[in-house]
Amino acid sequence: LDTNLPDWQSAPQADAVAEVLLNGDLAAIPTETVYGLAADATNGVACAKIFEAKGRPQFNPLISHLQSTETALEHGEFNDKAIRLARAFWPGPLTLVVPRRPSSTISDLATAGLASVALRVPEGPVMRFLAEKTGRPLAAPSANRSGRISPTRAEDVIADLGPALGAIVDTGPCPVGIESTIVGLVDDQPLLLRPGGLAREDIEAILDEHLECTEANAEENAPTAPGMLSSHYAPDAKLIMNATEASPTDALLSFGPDPLPGADGAFSEFNLSPSGDLAEAAANLFHAMRTLDLSGADVIRAQIIPNFGLGEAINDRLRRAAAPRGTG
Ligand code: TXA
Ligand code: MG
Numbered sequence: 001l002d003t004n005l006p007d008w009q010s011a012p013q014a015d016a017v018a019e020v021l022l023n024g025d026l027a028a029i030p031t032e033t034v035y036g037l038a039a040d041a042t043n044g045v046a047c048a049k050i051f052e053a054k055g056r057p058q059f060n061p062l063i064s065h066l067q068s069t070e071t072a073l074e075h076g077e078f079n080d081k082a083i084r085l086a087r088a089f090w091p092g093p094l095t096l097v098v099p100r101r102p103s104s105t106i107s108d109l110a111t112a113g114l115a116s117v118a119l120r121v122p123e124g125p126v127m128r129f130l131a132e133k134t135g136r137p138l139a140a141p142s143a144n145r146s147g148r149i150s151p152t153r154a155e156d157v158i159a160d161l162g163p164a165l166g167a168i169v170d171t172g173p174c175p176v177g178i179e180s181t182i183v184g185l186v187d188d189q190p191l192l193l194r195p196g197g198l199a200r201e202d203i204e205a206i207l208d209e210h211l212e213c214t215e216a217n218a219e220e221n222a223p224t225a226p227g228m229l230s231s232h233y234a235p236d237a238k239l240i241m242n243a244t245e246a247s248p249t250d251a252l253l254s255f256g257p258d259p260l261p262g263a264d265g266a267f268s269e270f271n272l273s274p275s276g277d278l279a280e281a282a283a284n285l286f287h288a289m290r291t292l293d294l295s296g297a298d299v300i301r302a303q304i305i306p307n308f309g310l311g312e313a314i315n316d317r318l319r320r321a322a323a324p325r326g327t328g
Pocket of ligand 2: 141142150
């Protein structure tokens, strides 16, 4: 289904997508961060289809999307800090991992049997609208095959997962372009489980404390945030970070107004943000990686990206794309 937003909610297609979800099938649905591969989170069989379509390890739990903070409170136990973050940033690119309420209808397959649950009220209105219309929390990982680059456009989803989809809603490129920031609030100490589309600084300002990172290397430890598997977001080309010069045989992922030495002669080039804006760079990141990969270069060299604001999430994704392959 190819639809445009403003009058989408009254379109007959909206009913058709809700129907697909209530039937226990998969629909690709955009959010402000990336396109999600959505299923009814209360339906274990439907969630199993997500794992199958993505080729995703079953221990890796899914985020459930809700239409409102009020609905999220039915599924998780929110301590004071969780409430503050929800009030400040929902709807938006923030996922909260909180203790699962025993009465939550979210299936064990979506939570991977953990005692905690990952909840998000997205800003992207289509996902919220469908959660409300179906009356179900919607489990949705990024709509890419496991370990591959996350999709920020409907074309990317179709290329990766087309045959598995009962429906796809196309609202064009996702404005944030990088997955939600995940904060764990299972006990009093908040943990940054994954940097993402909401900057750490904004969260710290609300909590009035420093956010600790998890030692999030799921290969060695039990999966605290298994999406942190080191080889993730992998292009076919080899990615090298912190490049200080371009090469005629390599693709160049550049950033900012100052070209790297040799940039003119690079095999191919994508500037994430010529003005050096980190939000624009985040929005372009995955599309840039896909584009440079398709240009046929064997190596992608990425220029240094400042490590504050959304730069933290960009560098995290680049590091994972550069990591040795073989997991995710
Ligand atoms: O922006 C996003 O978050 C997108 C859109 C579609 O909402 N979704 C997304 O989902 O990125 P996914 O499945 O690719 O990443 C979910 C992450 C994984 O790293 C998973 O391990 C973590 O959330 N997660 C889910 N439940 C968890 C839990 N109970 N404890 C810790 N981590 C959890
Ligand atoms: Mg993902």
